[in-house]
Amino acid sequence: MRSLGLVKLIVTTDSASGWFSEDDPSFMIARQQDAPESLGMVPGPDDGTVRRAARGPEVLTSSGPAFMAQxxxxxxxxxxxxxxxxxxxxxxxxSVTDSFAVLAPTDSGWQVRQGGPRSLWDAVESAVATWEEYGSPNTAAFGVTVSRDQQAVWLGNPNGPRWPLPS
Known part of the structure; x- marks a missing residue:
């Protein structure tokens, strides 16, 4: 997904922390990037539970919402x-949790069918709602803290809303 960001980290003996740049970086791929071993399993037509989606798939491609979705x-x-x-x-x-979400158009908006151990679309909608609640800030309002055991992106300050990242 669209998850570009450049962070300047200040390194200490136990951790590193810093803020994302306000500029939207662009990078040239220097070598072939390996695709994940598996992108996940496409669910069957009756798998998962269905509900009306508060947001459609455009959040996956719009700059700020896509950052939150990632x-x-x-x-x-x-x-x-x-x-x-x-x-x-x-x-x-x-592909890590085998969770899925499938968005389909309806006459009145979008429907989501999701399953697996994580409700992916619930998590995406919640993250985008938090972003909007804080005034839809650009990436400069976000920071990262990395330690030996974990890494997380946070909004506003290290005690603000946070999202753990795979390490």
Whole structure:
């Protein structure tokens, strides 16, 4: 997902911490990037539980919301495709937990079907709502703390809302 950010870390003996740059960085891939061993399993048509989605798949591609979606589901990848000659659906798959979310258009918005140990779309919607609650700030309002045991992105200050990252 769209999860670019450049952080300047100040390193101490036990941890490193710093703020994201306000600029939206761009990077040139210097070598072939290995794809994950598995992108996850595409769920069957009846797998998971269904509810009305508060947000549609555009949050996965819009700059600020996509940054939040990546924080909420750091191991997830998404793609869109038509299923059985029907409308295009967006699949969010987490290969680490085998969790999934499938977004489908309805007459009145979006429906999400999700399953697995994590409710991925619930996590994405919650992260985007927190971002909006704090005034939809740019990435300069976020920081990172890294220690031997964990790493997390936080909003505002290290005691503010936080999202753990895979280490």
């Amino acid at each position: 924080l909420a589901a750091p191991d997830a990848r998404f793609f869109s495709m038509a299923v059985d000659s029907g409308p295009v659906r967006t699949f969010l798959l987490d």
